Amino acid sequence: MTKDFTPPVRLDIDHLQSLYRSGGLTPRQLLDRLDDYQAAFTDRNLWIHYLTPDEREPFLQTLEGESPDSLPLYGVPFAIKDNIHLRGIPTTVANRHVRIVPDASAFVVEQLLAAGAIPVGKTNLDQFATGLNGTRSDFGPCGNAFDPDWISGGSSAGSAVAVALGMVSFALGTDTAGSGRVPAALNHIVGLKPTLGRLSVEGVVPACQTLDCVSIFARTAAQADRVLTLADRRNPTDAWQEHQQPPKRLMGQSFRFGVPAADQLGLVEYPEAQALFDATVAHLEALGGTAVDIDLTPFSEAAALLYDGPWVSERQLAINDLVNTPDQVHPVVRDVLSAGDQFTAGDAFSARYRLAALKRRTDAVLATLDTILTPTCPAPYTIADMMADPVALNARLGAFTNFMNLLDYSAVSVPAGFLDNGMPWGVTLFGPAWSDSTLNGLAGRLHHRVTDTVGATSDPLPDEQPPQPLRTLQVAVCGAHLAGYPLNHQLTDRGAVLVKRTRTAPRYRFYALAGGPPYRPGLIRTEDRGAAIEVEVWRMPEDRFGSFVAGIPHPLGIGQLELEDGTWCTGFICEPCGMDGATDISDTGGWRRYMASMATTETRQ
CATH class of the missing domain: 3.10.490.10 (Gamma-glutamyl cyclotransferase-like)
Incomplete structure (x- = not known):
């Protein structure tokens, strides 16, 4: 198993801009070095469309005459999940029968381009963003940054791998059921799922429109928060975007965090995962936290609604707008979503009533706490194992993620160490809507107690100022x-x-x-x-x-x-x-x- 790759340039945002200011590097030189570096990882299937020199030239020309002091993301390379539009570049949602060439970039992409960031390419994903493992793609299964025989996690597969291998400073994904967190955990990086509706989804191909949000993969929590802040602009034409609110709860020097019982975690595949979770509890206590036992049952019951309820029909609706016949859909995706045929309008209302009752219970648990700690996912799997049992193992990956958008919570996945086989494992901190930066602050402190390197690289984990909540x-x-x-x-x-x-x-x-x-x-x-x-x-x-x-x-x-x-x-x-x-x-x-x-x-x- 291979890890600790050495990228040609350390891509932390502050470090890059320091190099640019000193004249030791230019954005054009950086991209040339990244071209050579990324070519060694074709076995990962992480790119669907890697931008050619001609395609990225306009972005480089935009930077001419500017300086790192004038643009907060000057020359910072980033990747875009291929269900998010980049003007003039085909969007495929990992389906060879879909080719959308947008006239405009997604709203969040436009904000990042205006800040000086440079897009490197469109990344592989589980087709139609349906899956948490990264193997359901017409462009091949996406391999893990540490070992290509293991799953990357999904659906934002290539986005996480690109960050973990040091090909980009950050990447955009989407998160409906865990797609912005599971790949982060399995590739040893930070994955932020912001408050539902905080970032505009205009220009994002829907998966489950009432639950979709844009997510951010980054080298550190502070850098994820910086990208979040720059992308967070009001889009008056987006019906799904919410007005920004102050956080409902802040976190001070001392805090209370919820911990589910071991029998509710069910970490059976790798016994050492429970030890890593227990070690994370100890880390949080050392940071000033008080652990509080909680009952995860109502959260798990809410999670079950996502694929056992009428939201599957909403996913069907999104796909029907993109393909002509069912045989153009990946067979596993088609089989999973076929369950949507059985639901009625009455079922949809009943599920909403059930969800409201569960949210009342989960909100009551969270009201006494500053955050709740869970694994991000129970375990990694090999690609071969996932192909052999694609539905059951994928469902396992969502055990601690599927409820998050249904219940309107913020969440961030942060590295928590390595299993005995050398594969990474991660945990999630979650809290009420609009607690994104608060969670990022704690996640950054936790990250430094767990590791001193970034992703699958030998790059040192930088010391950075913790993010401050907006408003x-x-x-x-x-x-x-x-x-x-x-x-x-x-x-x-x-x-x-x-x-x-x-x-x-x-x-x-x-x-x-x-x-x-x-x-x-x-x-x-x-x-x-x-x-x-x-x-x-x-x-x-x-x-x-x-x-x-x-x-x-x-x-x-x-x-x-x-x-x-x-x-x-x-x-x-x-x-x-x-x-x-x-x-x-x-x-x-x-x-x-x-x-x-x-x-x-x-x-x-």
């Missing part, structure tokens, strides 16, 4: 809002979480203001004889910040504080008039020490 902001507090103090509830009641404890830059004087209770301090910036004062930085959804600020009494207000690392943060400041009757307590270094000294004084008296 949230940080606020520094220094007094009665500190954790454990009387006004801290004004933060926690608004969903704020503690990010870090730190100090200001040594440019402040700290005063105990007159009056109380509650007793309050005030910070005054000074360029002379300043001190560093202890603060806590909290993060809260921005739509709750206004009501928080409205409750701040004069002479306190909100401004910008300089922290000891040189960054600035929104925080409490005090107007000069507040110094009347105030006591300078700068020498205590912070409110906790001051209050402790006051308590000691009162005890002595």
